[in-house]
Amino acid sequence: MIGRRRAAGRLGRLERPAIQGVLFREITNFSSFWRSTTFSSTVEPTIYLLAFGFGFGSLVSKVAGYDYVDFVGTGIVATAVLFSSVFPSMFGTFVKYQFQHTYDAILAAPVDTEELVTAEALWIATRAGTYGCVPMLIAMAFGLDPSPGMLAVPLIAFGSGFGWACFGIMIAGILKSIDNFNYVTSTIITPMFLVAGTFFPLSELPRWAQVLGNVNPLHHTVELVRHAAFGWDAGADLAHLGALVLFAAVMWRLAIRAMERKLIT
Amino acid sequence: MPEQLAIRLRSIVKRYGDIVAVDGLDLDVPEGTCVGLLGPNGAGKSTTMKMLTAQVIADQGELEVLGHRLPEESKVARAQCGVVPQLDNLDTTLTVEQNLRVFAHLYRLGRAERGPAVERALELAKLGDRRHAKVDELSGGMRRRLLIARALVHEPRLLLMDEPTVGLDPQVRQELWALIDALRAGGTSILMSTHYIEEAQRLADTVTIMSQGRAVARGRPAALVSEHAGHEVLEVYGPPARLAEVEAGAIADGLRTRRTGTSVTLIGVDGRDGDLPDGVRRPASLEDVFVLLTGEEIA
Numbered sequence: 168m169i170g171r172r173r174a175a176g177r178l179g180r181l182e183r184p185a186i187q188g189v190l191f192r193e194i195t196n197f198s199s200f201w202r203s204t205t206f207s208s209t210v211e212p213t214i215y216l217l218a219f220g221f222g223f224g225s226l227v228s229k230v231a232g233y234d235y236v237d238f239v240g241t242g243i244v245a246t247a248v249l250f251s252s253v254f255p256s257m258f259g260t261f262v263k264y265q266f267q268h269t270y271d272a273i274l275a276a277p278v279d280t281e282e283l284v285t286a287e288a289l290w291i292a293t294r295a296g297t298y299g300c301v302p303m304l305i306a307m308a309f310g311l312d313p314s315p316g317m318l319a320v321p322l323i324a325f326g327s328g329f330g331w332a333c334f335g336i337m338i339a340g341i342l343k344s345i346d347n348f349n350y351v352t353s354t355i356i357t358p359m360f361l362v363a364g365t366f367f368p369l370s371e372l373p374r375w376a377q378v379l380g381n382v383n384p385l386h387h388t389v390e391l392v393r394h395a396a397f398g399w400d401a402g403a404d405l406a407h408l409g410a411l412v413l414f415a416a417v418m419w420r421l422a423i424r425a426m427e428r429k430l431i432t
Numbered sequence: 433m434p435e436q437l438a439i440r441l442r443s444i445v446k447r448y449g450d451i452v453a454v455d456g457l458d459l460d461v462p463e464g465t466c467v468g469l470l471g472p473n474g475a476g477k478s479t480t481m482k483m484l485t486a487q488v489i490a491d492q493g494e495l496e497v498l499g500h501r502l503p504e505e506s507k508v509a510r511a512q513c514g515v516v517p518q519l520d521n522l523d524t525t526l527t528v529e530q531n532l533r534v535f536a537h538l539y540r541l542g543r544a545e546r547g548p549a550v551e552r553a554l555e556l557a558k559l560g561d562r563r564h565a566k567v568d569e570l571s572g573g574m575r576r577r578l579l580i581a582r583a584l585v586h587e588p589r590l591l592l593m594d595e596p597t598v599g600l601d602p603q604v605r606q607e608l609w610a611l612i613d614a615l616r617a618g619g620t621s622i623l624m625s626t627h628y629i630e631e632a633q634r635l636a637d638t639v640t641i642m643s644q645g646r647a648v649a650r651g652r653p654a655a656l657v658s659e660h661a662g663h664e665v666l667e668v669y670g671p672p673a674r675l676a677e678v679e680a681g682a683i684a685d686g687l688r689t690r691r692t693g694t695s696v697t698l699i700g701v702d703g704r705d706g707d708l709p710d711g712v713r714r715p716a717s718l719e720d721v722f723v724l725l726t727g728e729e730i731a
Contacts, residue, residue, distance in 0.1 A: 188538035192523070195534055199525045268521035275485045275515035276538040277507045432448075432488050 181285060185278040189286035192273070197294075204251075204294075212247045212302035216240060219366055220309065231368040233397065240306025241396045242365035244320060245327065245388040248299040249360060252291050252328040256335025260287065260426075261345050270430055280427045288332040288419065295328025296321045303396070316395040323395060326411050327388040333418035340425030364389045384414040436463040437496070438590045438621035439484065444493035446479055446645075453479040454490070455645035461590075466612075466622040468636030470629065470718075472726055476645040477625035478518060481594045484623070485510055498590055511540065514583030516593040520575055522567045528578055529554070529563040532585050539586035549585050556611070557581035573604035580611060591615065593624040597631060609634055629719045639718070643726040653718050660724055661716035662702040668711035669695045678709050690723045699724065 197204075216239060224235040231238065263269040273283055300321055307313060338351050362369070362376060363385035369377050380386045387407040394404050439461035446454040454476040461467045469477050482488040484497055486506035495502040497509040522531055532553050536546040554560045557577040567575060576597070583591060596612065597605040605628075612635055616622055626632055632639050633653045640650040649656055668678045675696045679689050685707075688699040699720055701708060 184540045185538075188534075188540065191537040192534045195526060195530050196523060267523075268517070268519050269523070271487065271517055271519070272515075272521040273538060274487055275510060275513075275517070276535065277511040277540065278538060279507060430487065432482075 180279065181282055185282040186286040186289070188276070189273060189278060189283055190290055193287065193290040197290075204255075205298075208247065208251050208298035209301050209305075211250065212243050213305050215243050215246065216302060216305055216309070219243075220306075223366070231370065233393075234310070236306060236309050237311050237397075238368075238393075239366060240302060240309065240311045241393045242363070242389050243302040243306075244299050244324060244392045245363055245385050246360060246365055247302050248295045248324045248328050248388060249331055249356070249385055251298040252295040252331035253335045253356060255294070256287070256291050256332040257339050257348055257351070258345070259291075260336045260339035261342075261348075264339065264429065265345075270426075274430060280430055281423050284333070284336055284423045284426050285419070287336060288329050288422065291332035291335075292325045292329035295332070296325030299324030299328065303392075311396070314396055316397075316399065319395045320392055323388060323391045323411075326415055327384060330384055330411065330415035330418045333415065333422040336422040337418060337425045340422065340429045359383050359385050362386070384411060387411050387414075437461065438463045438498055439467075439623055440494070440496040441480075441483075442494040444480070444483065444490045444495065446476075446483065446488060446490050452645055454483075457493075457642070457645065457647055459640055459647065461621055461623050463589075463621050464619050465637040466616045466624065466635055468632035468639045469623060469625040469642060470627065470632045470639050470722060471625075471642035472627060475642040475726070477627075477642055478594055480642075481592055481623075481625055484592055485513065485515060511586075512589045514586070514588035514591045516580050516583045516591070516596050518594040518598060520579060522575060522578060522582070524567045527564050527566055528559050528570070531567060531578060532582055535582050535585045541586055549587075552587075553581040553585045556584060572600060573607065576600060576604070576608060577611070580608070584615070588620070590621045590623070593622065595626055596624060597626075597628065605631070629717070629722055633718045641722060641725050648725045649721070656721050657716050657718055661699050661720040663716060664702060664713045665716045665720055666698040666701045666708060666711045666713055667692075667695045668698065668709050681709070688724060690720065 219239045220236045224239070227235055229235065270283065274280065303311065303317065303320060338348070342348065342351070362372070362380050363383055364380065369380040369386065372380070387410045391404060391407045391411070394400055437460050439459060441457055441459040444454050444457040445452070457476070457480060459467075459469070459480070469480065471477050479488055483490055483495060483502070486503040489503050497506070498512050500506070500509040502509065523534065526534070529550060532550045533546065536549050541549050554563055557580065559574060559578060559581070562570065562574065567578070570578065580593075580596065593612070597608050600608070609631065612622065612624070616635065624631075624635065636653065638651060639653050639656060640647050641656075642648065649660065651659065668675070670678070675691070678698075679691070679696050682689050682696075682698045687701065690697045690699065697720065698708065698711070699716070701713075
């Protein structure tokens with residue numbers, strides 16, 4: 168008995184088969200609702216682009232040295248990443264935990280909370296990496312010039328999406344009721360969405376708002392995407408990248424901790 | 433050679449704040465047997481079941497599942513266990529086959545094994561002709577069969593079932609019993625929690641009766657009945673006043689009683705005759721034992 172136990176040992180952490188199993192479940196489920204998700208992920212940024220690009224763009228032709236449509240078209244990539252990661256992760260996690268009891272079933276299989284959270288975040292990040300590119304493609308139809316650096320945009324969107332997915336999972340792990348999500352949306356997500364340099368440059372804002380902008384991961388996403396499209400700025404971009412990686416890493420661990428507290432009693 | 437145990441619990445304690453959900457529980461499931469965990473709601477059955485997959489962590493005591501110490505080695509144990517939860521957690525927008533395929537992945541079956549495993553599970557659940565139906569479209573009985581088949585897709589050595597037939601029609605329940613009985617005959621070790629006496633009596637080799645977080649009795653169903661309630665009991669019918677009188681008389685006489693709505697049951701009447709009130713004798717049942725030991729009536 169003891170010999171067999173030693174031989175089998177304990178399985179490791181973050182095992183590929185466990186993560187693949189959870190991803191397979193997500194992808195299979197996605198096949199039943201990808202149309203509606205793709206529809207809203209395409210139409211929403213288009214509306215923002217039309218509203219701001221043409222509404223606001225008729226008042227100002229250039230912002231921070233860019234044509235306004237180019238400025239907004241690249242900035243909205245970050246908005247699309249945020250919306251396609253934080254909301255599905257907050258609501259999806261809560262529903263799967265609270266109403267569908269999906270996580271009970273998954274954790275009864277050889278999958279640990281760490282693997283579950285990682286796989287869920289990877290999948291949402293993949294979607295965010297894909298849908299994040301949609302506004303840029305639409306902006307091209309309105310005159311944004313393609314450039315080789317834009318090939319990095321899916322990766323930036325993926326990294327940022329991973330961080331926001333983990334943020335959403337953490338929130339779902341901490342809050343006891345889905346109604347309380349409104350507090351998070353109003354006090355964290357909406358301000359971050361607005362003060363990210365998407366629609367207007369942070370440089371025109373008061374000093375305190377600029378400082379706040381610099382701790383906003385969405386701002387670093389916006390800057391990286393713009394530089395990918397219009398030309399890199401090595402020093403600044405390394406700092407933006409570092410900030411995003413830090414954000415993603417910290418949120419990843421916090422999401423795991425929050426879900427462990429919720430799922431393992 | 434000592435008996436191999438699929439599950440071994442010793443002095444398990446689990447508290448939630450001031451509430452002691454499990455209070456010094458010992459439990460053995462020998463390999464290849466079916467053990468029924470019988471108890472009223474709130475006895476600690478579900479908490480115990482969740483400990484076996486390390487979704488609940490015990491405060492004290494020792495747990496081993498298939499020779500693996502929990503919670504440290506839970507993942508290895510889980511890979512060889514199948515779990516049928518009390519609450520249906522199927523993916524309702526997926527088809528029957530997709531649900532099984534997802535679990536073939538989660539239980540790490542190889543690429544070549546998955547197809548045959550899904551077919552075998554479909555066969556077992558008799559859902560071959562509904563394989564492309566969404567779970568939403570299935571009847572309650574079909575969903576339960578799928579839930580059991582999903583737990584068996586990787587041919588586990590140990591099956592954990594938490595109230596597998598709760599809320600089902602009698603006919604559907606019997607269908608599931610046949611399925612579970614076939615598994616037991618095939619050598620799968622089974623731990624099944626239930627509050628249906630008949631279910632435990634029919635399916636379990638041994639029964640552990642739980643009350644308030646402790647095991648209050650264990651043994652083969654027939655042995656438990658003869659040990660605690662004898663061979664026969666006496667059922668006395670009458671108006672409420674008469675029942676109260678009979679009950680008081682029996683207790684004064686050193687007998688144990690239980691109220692069953694329209695009657696009072698006198699327990700421990702073997703070998704006694706003339707001095708007892710008029711009533712109907714019937715064989716003692718596991719239900720009598722359950723009520724005696726847990727102090728709870730059956731819903």
